[in-house]
Amino acid sequence: MNPLRHVFCAASVVTLATALVPAHAQGVIKIGEINSYKAQPAFLEPYKKGMELAVDEINAKGGINGKKIELISRDDNANPGDAVRVAEELISREKIDVLAGAFLSNTGLALTDFAKQKKFFYLAAEPLTDKIVWSNGNKYTYRLRPSTYMQVAMLVPEAAKLKKKRWALVYPNYEYGQSSVATFKTLLKAAQPDVEFVAEQAPPLGKVDSGSVVQALADAKPDAIFNVLFGADLSKFVREGNTRGLFKDREVVSVLTGEPEYLDPLKDEAPNGWIVTGYPWNGVKTPEHKAFLDAYQAKFKDYPRLGSVVGYSAIHSIAAGIKKAGGTDTEKLVAAFKGLQVDTPFGKISYRAQDNQSTMGAYVGKTKNDGGKGVMVDYVYLDGAKFQPSDDEVKKMRPAD
Template identity: 30%
Template sequence: MTLKDLDKGQVTRRRVLAASGIGLGAAVLSPMPLRYALAQSKPYRIGSEQPLTGVAALGGKTALVGLQMAVDRINKAGGILGRAVELIVADDESKPDSGRRKVEKLVTEDNIDAHVGGYLSNICLACVPVFTENQVVNMISVCLDTTLTTSKCNKYTFRPYDFAPSQAKAFAPHLVNKMGKRWFIAYADYSWGQSTRDAYANEIKGNGGSVVGTLGIPLGTADMTPFLSKISGDFDGLFLIFFGPDSINFVNQGTDLGLRKKYKWAGDGAVAVASQLPALGDKIEGFVGVDRYVPVFDPPLDTPYLHAFYDEAVERLKKAGLENAAPDRYVQSNFEAMNALKLGIEKSKFQGRADSEKLIAALEGLEMKESADFPTGDKLLRKEDHQAFVRETIFEMREGKYHLLDTIPWQKSEVPPACTFA
């Protein structure tokens, strides 16, 4: 049946049905290469649940910048296995119920092939069952709740960046040996803050220090004074586990109450991520933190990969309305999580959700080498718990800038697996 046939008026319903039948039969019975070629026209549908509104909107926006940057680079280079990547983003509104609803839609209506995303730990925890029930590989990209890869680990869930126990193992020797023996921990009172508190308390004690007290502050508390007024006593350092507006509130109000003058301040890198430095002003001066990525180029971080990542991310952040913002760990981990998924897809020849088992096998034990795709360095995605270990960076804030104090290779941040897959 050609265009000429059409001109001659020889197209009948019977001929069309016959031709269609032959075509369909050929497609079903044809060998793999042809089917593979047919599938090539269909992009990989990658879902991403991110907090684009609500308390975590800032982090969600920067996270999306990193993810989009990875997807654009992949598509520009010809896609994965010749197929483009289509990103389908859902706003979880920083709420677990909304997050779960949006993820259910991504999985059941949008038919995503895999997922890269998740920012707030309570939302990640709420969504894990959805991915498991539907057998969708879930590359979380920001959530730091420890249990995601320990007591609540799951064969479909991967964390291709660090978590609190490994950060604590890398940072605790510095805290105890160089800053002080006695610590007080203040934390965001929800899953991430609680599990991070436990990890640091263990490591500080394990390194010969002590934790004299802890204080949980609920997420989104605007006036923290009643909480901060209770922080008193004889200790050397105040360890902070906060992110976003909560870290801004703590640093501002804690400084106003003189806590910065009395104690040394250290904490999770989320307290001083680049995107919120303008709101912290000079009150973050002297803070010592640990992070998987900080925008600093002191050796050994003066690599062409980190420079290229930084330059492109800055441009993209500017276009996203984040003027003068340097990339933070949320940009970085989303960028690298998407690239880790790409590596797994290539290795397993993953074609769609039916191949999830093959993708899981490829991701287990995945080694990522320092490159343009993984600018923060080599890392390993461990088979036993789907947890990655990465180089940790210890920094100090001076004159509004990050100053590198130390880097800890990923091998020294490794902790034993504590996961049993169901």
């Protein structure tokens, strides 16, 4: 055989073999991320920026165990079926190593079930429904953000201090809204047995008829209101409520409203004195938050929203898990996340072994209209580890892995 031909053939085989090796085996770790970018841009555009900042930081330090991170994001059209279809494509075509994302609770639950069926690691960064770590929980799914239960449990002590007997409830009619209200009723009734729930309004997500909702709440003459609306629904509700005097001399407790994503768009309509969970980005002075804030502002020339913190912390969680596991093998990664500790802009968090829920907390405070801009005041950071059911209760709610 011609020696040159032999060398050429050998080189061709090597080239072909290299082409057939998956990208992640050549030094890249692929994170497949799915979210409702078109449907929920207020939260998810900052969220994506937070992820990008984390990827840049990790890669600038040499990656994870010598491998760089590549982030591949896809839109799920706010549809559970589309979320699963995109997840399939990310695994089969893009050969991703881990799956992350989801914003809406229904898409998060779809991906939770997908992870179980495919035995594929999934970090639910944002969806809040308790089912992700309890009734629908599985060993392959972990969740970063404080759950519906945790955030409501942070607000209930403040609601009970108001000593208001007649409460009205308003929430989007899907999993997140329904579970928020169910938890609020249970926990407030336990703290204040004489409480009454005199009205409920549950408009479809993104389709609130604010006039009829506000009128129905006003007709019930409640002493206080528990609100779970967010995004454009919240803006319409606040505007109509202000116009009709719904909030005058009436206490409001509201999940998520203190997040800049939802508070900033209210501008001069921002309410005073609502008790909320949120993120007072310009008032947090801890060293870990200052480092994050400085880096974020330097890169994007903008201030972070809560989504920025969640996206950033999700990528750093995955990186910490892979480093601890020594790679991206699913079973090793699942084991590594049990009790995993991660440094975030909100301080150190850990992923609970009993239900795969992180201990990330939230800020609780009050809204203030400060010269035509909504801000959070009188806030305190509450550690998520302190707002969980007992281990025995978790065992009853969560199927065995």
